[in-house]
Amino acid sequence: MPKSIEDELVKALDEAYAMEKQVEVLLHSMIRTTGDPSLTSDMETHLEETKQHAERVKTCIEAHGKSPSKVKAASTMTAGALKAPLDLARNEKGMRNARDGFATEHLEIAAYRLIEELAKKASDQQSMAIARQNAEDEERMAARIAANWSKFVALSMEQEGVQ
Numbered sequence: 001m002p003k004s005i006e007d008e009l010v011k012a013l014d015e016a017y018a019m020e021k022q023v024e025v026l027l028h029s030m031i032r033t034t035g036d037p038s039l040t041s042d043m044e045t046h047l048e049e050t051k052q053h054a055e056r057v058k059t060c061i062e063a064h065g066k067s068p069s070k071v072k073a074a075s076t077m078t079a080g081a082l083k084a085p086l087d088l089a090r091n092e093k094g095m096r097n098a099r100d101g102f103a104t105e106h107l108e109i110a111a112y113r114l115i116e117e118l119a120k121k122a123s124d125q126q127s128m129a130i131a132r133q134n135a136e137d138e139e140r141m142a143a144r145i146a147a148n149w150s151k152f153v154a155l156s157m158e159q160e161g162v163q
Contacts, residue, residue, distance in 0.1 A: 009118040020054035060127040094155030105142035
C-alpha cells in the first residue's frame with residue numbers, strides 16, 4: 001500500500017522526537033563530564049532547548065492525530081543511558097564530548113531540514129516552522145562548539161596531564 005507524504009512526515013517527526021529524547025540523556029552525561037564552566041553553561045542552555053524541541057515536535061505529531069512512539073523513544077533513550085557510563089570512564093572527555101556533540105548537532109540539523117522539506121510537500125506550516133526553528137537552535141549550538149575547539153582540546157590535555 002503506498003504511503004502518503006503525511007505518513008512520511010509523521011515518521012520523520014517521530015524519529016526526531018526520539019532523537020531529541022536521546023540527546024537529553026547524552027547532554028546530561030556531557031554536562032557531568034565536561035569540566036569547564038563556560039562550556040557546561042552552553043550545554044545546559046542547549047539541554048533546555050532540546051527539551052523544548054521535543055515538546056514542539058510532539059505537538060506536530062499530535063496535530064496529525066498521532067502520538068510519539070513509546071517504543072522508539074524508549075529504545076533511543078536506553079541507548080543514550082547505556083552510553084553515559086562509558087562517557088564517565090573514557091579519556092579525553094573534553095575533545096570526545098566536543099566531537100560527539102558536533103556530530104550530533106549536524107545529524108539533528110539534517111533531520112530538521114528533511115522534515116522542513118516534507119512539511120512543505122505536505123502543506124504543514126506548523127511542522128515546517130518548528131523544523132526551521134529547531135534547526136536554527138542546532139546550528140547555533142554547532143557554532144558554539146566550533147568556536148571552542150581550542151578550549152575542548154586544552155581541557156582534555158589538562159585532564160590527561162599532557163604538557
